[in-house]
Amino acid sequence: xxxxxxxxxxxxxxEVFGDVNYSKLITEFGVEEISDELKKRIEKITGKHFMxxxxxxxxHRDLKWLIDEYSKGNKFFLYTGRxxxxxxxxxxxxxxxxxxxxxxxxxxxLWFQFPDEEKFLFKKDLTYEEAQKNLNENVxxxxxxxxxxxxxxxxxxxxxxxxxxxxxxxxxxxITYSMVKSSFGFDDSANIGQIFYTSMQAVPAFLPxxxxxxxxxxxxxxxxxxxxxxxxxxxxxxxxxxxxxxSIQCSFLPPLTGANGKMSSSKHDTAIYTTDNAKEVEHxxxxxxxxxxxxxxxxxxxxxxxxxxxxxxxxxxxMFEPDDKKxxxxxxxxxxxxxxxxxxxxxxxxxxxxxxxEHQKKRELAIKKxxxxxxxx
Amino acid sequence: xxxxxxxxxxxxxxEVFGDVNYSKLITEFGVEEISDELKKRIEKITGKHFMxxxxxxxxHRDLKWLIDEYSKGNKFFLYTGRxxxxxxxxxxxxxxxxxxxxxxxxxxxLWFQFPDEEKFLFKKDLTYEEAQKNLNENVxxxxxxxxxxxxxxxxxxxxxxxxxxxxxxxxxxxITYSMVKSSFGFDDSANIGQIFYTSMQAVPAFLPxxxxxxxxxxxxxxxxxxxxxxxxxxxxxxxxxxxxxxSIQCSFLPPLTGANGKMSSSKHDTAIYTTDNAKEVEHxxxxxxxxxxxxxxxxxxxxxxxxxxxxxxxxxxxMFEPDDKKxxxxxxxxxxxxxxxxxxxxxxxxxxxxxxxEHQKKRELAIKKxxxxxxxx
Numbered sequence: 080x081x082x083x084x085x086x087x088x089x090x091x092x093x094e095v096f097g098d099v100n101y102s103k104l105i106t107e108f109g110v111e112e113i114s115d116e117l118k119k120r121i122e123k124i125t126g127k128h129f130m131x132x133x134x135x136x137x138x139h140r141d142l143k144w145l146i147d148e149y150s151k152g153n154k155f156f157l158y159t160g161r162x163x164x165x166x167x168x169x170x171x172x173x174x175x176x177x178x179x180x181x182x183x184x185x186x187x188x189l190w191f192q193f194p195d196e197e198k199f200l201f202k203k204d205l206t207y208e209e210a211q212k213n214l215n216e217n218v219x220x221x222x223x224x225x226x227x228x229x230x231x232x233x234x235x236x237x238x239x240x241x242x243x244x245x246x247x248x249x250x251x252x253x254i255t256y257s258m259v260k261s262s263f264g265f266d267d268s269a270n271i272g273q274i275f276y277t278s279m280q281a282v283p284a285f286l287p288x289x290x291x292x293x294x295x296x297x298x299x300x301x302x303x304x305x306x307x308x309x310x311x312x313x314x315x316x317x318x319x320x321x322x323x324x325x326s327i328q329c330s331f332l333p334p335l336t337g338a339n340g341k342m343s344s345s346k347h348d349t350a351i352y353t354t355d356n357a358k359e360v361e362h363x364x365x366x367x368x369x370x371x372x373x374x375x376x377x378x379x380x381x382x383x384x385x386x387x388x389x390x391x392x393x394x395x396x397x398m399f400e401p402d403d404k405k406x407x408x409x410x411x412x413x414x415x416x417x418x419x420x421x422x423x424x425x426x427x428x429x430x431x432x433x434x435x436x437e438h439q440k441k442r443e444l445a446i447k448k449x450x451x452x453x454x455x456x
Numbered sequence: 457x458x459x460x461x462x463x464x465x466x467x468x469x470x471e472v473f474g475d476v477n478y479s480k481l482i483t484e485f486g487v488e489e490i491s492d493e494l495k496k497r498i499e500k501i502t503g504k505h506f507m508x509x510x511x512x513x514x515x516h517r518d519l520k521w522l523i524d525e526y527s528k529g530n531k532f533f534l535y536t537g538r539x540x541x542x543x544x545x546x547x548x549x550x551x552x553x554x555x556x557x558x559x560x561x562x563x564x565x566l567w568f569q570f571p572d573e574e575k576f577l578f579k580k581d582l583t584y585e586e587a588q589k590n591l592n593e594n595v596x597x598x599x600x601x602x603x604x605x606x607x608x609x610x611x612x613x614x615x616x617x618x619x620x621x622x623x624x625x626x627x628x629x630x631i632t633y634s635m636v637k638s639s640f641g642f643d644d645s646a647n648i649g650q651i652f653y654t655s656m657q658a659v660p661a662f663l664p665x666x667x668x669x670x671x672x673x674x675x676x677x678x679x680x681x682x683x684x685x686x687x688x689x690x691x692x693x694x695x696x697x698x699x700x701x702x703s704i705q706c707s708f709l710p711p712l713t714g715a716n717g718k719m720s721s722s723k724h725d726t727a728i729y730t731t732d733n734a735k736e737v738e739h740x741x742x743x744x745x746x747x748x749x750x751x752x753x754x755x756x757x758x759x760x761x762x763x764x765x766x767x768x769x770x771x772x773x774x775m776f777e778p779d780d781k782k783x784x785x786x787x788x789x790x791x792x793x794x795x796x797x798x799x800x801x802x803x804x805x806x807x808x809x810x811x812x813x814e815h816q817k818k819r820e821l822a823i824k825k826x827x828x829x830x831x832x833x
Binding site for chain 1: 572573576577584613614615616617618620621622624625626628629630631632633634636637642644645646647648649650651652654655
């Protein structure tokens, strides 16, 4: 790990630090930027989505191939997931909201993995029981987003291991310790569950093909930090006679504390949870949301604010203001100094609270729906 | 691995080579020899069994504690297993026959593990499908030995992974790569399934306690080469609030080619399979069974044979002549030269064929019983 104090940034599946430079990530991770041409091809099928349009989802692997297959009538399935590390925060919802859009637009199946062992294996102090509690809470947030239960299959690694472990072993036989060491930076003090884990994350990318007895293309929408897993998955799957999964990657919703790194379930002041009440949201945004405004009102009016580094503005851009015209107006007003940081924060607070009010209602109703989403063996 | 050419011996869970020195193994593995006192205590409960009496089962860990618990009314369960690497040979049956004796004598449950992924992960050329075929064949041999289906539970790692994988992760979190490297001699080219595997082998030692919600002592009868797995298991289980499993270890049935190493499913001329017909057994013993006799009949009559290195005699001693007096008579007749190698071989052929005739009948009948032995989730 590079030293945080050097002011550099790093991105691994377990940690994101620093002012993430996405162009650099594209080079580092070896993903492809989504070209305007590809974007237009997708939009022709799906209609517009602001997350694609604004390059929140900015990179991909093999997406062109996937769209080619789709255009030939060869439907894909979607695969994404949630590793239950703690409560769900707004940053998590971003990928899933876009996934739901894709599911509806393409009318395809979604396999949603809950690797309930992952964070238990990677976090020294997280107990197995806590991980299970997180799992039981986290499923509610996913269901609350309105996925179609008939086309959405939850798989929980420990509970569905009788479907997954044998398949994971097929993947594992092709991955050496050297390979995971260089992909994830393990040293010999890594536990043997951590070392094996990536093979379980690979499984949903081909499990539907195994269960259906035919090769089905797979598209994985995910945050860029998960790419090392799927790069390994893509290396191995053709050796097992499966397609390489395609993927589409998004940037992170910045943490409250500033437009670098990502929100973290375990750092309380950096994130807004889906279970936060209106007062908590107001308090967090007012107290912690990093502002792009100037130190004094006078200065602000004269020089204007910086929406690029303003967390409230970024929340609107990433999630809460899908309307481009409205977003541009806010952008311009803030940049010119006509809108104060306090006013911008209030817009964001209102948007988040309106969203969470609905989400929390749906989350309550989700309790009764869990069983209908679980994949039945 | 030490070099075979050095004429030394080595024992790992995956390979046994050379003239195994059991006293040395006791020191190397750190197991305890079964004392006459402990043997008598066991025999008081179980009655005599020639495999214990003749020190075929010669070493243990915590067996005294287990018998103490049993004497206080705290019943244990038995755990043994079969990794389906190929066809079952006579050497495999030895442990299981003794396990059946213990099950009946102590009237206890037996958990029988089939780690159907293990050999797939460890043998480069073994396919997953072949391993499954081996599994389906191997279960028949176990059932044919007459275990009580009401008290015997088969668990197949891939099929019962929904019960096992989560528990294996709890074990895995406590085992570092350094630990498995030194226990099993892995290097960085080991695949990540091999590295994880030992945590799956640990699970049956405490799974019945998890399922029953109370700590039940465990006794593992096994061949000494599996000890590195269970030594790790014993280190970890108390950290998870479980008992250390006790174990009782046997020596190997020598391969046909001589009283060193062990029989191997993958070396055809070294082993008699449970599916061999009478002619094949006769041929293998006559052609390959290493003889302790002299080069000429005249010399043999004068100097006598060496039963210690004679494979036929060792088969009688390990498995096929439970009657001590009869065995002693054969021993003395052979040693004095009164019995020829041919005569000794014929006795062994007849004994093995009589056993296999019955075993193969029971093996056929076992096909219909498989389901009743599988642990129902």
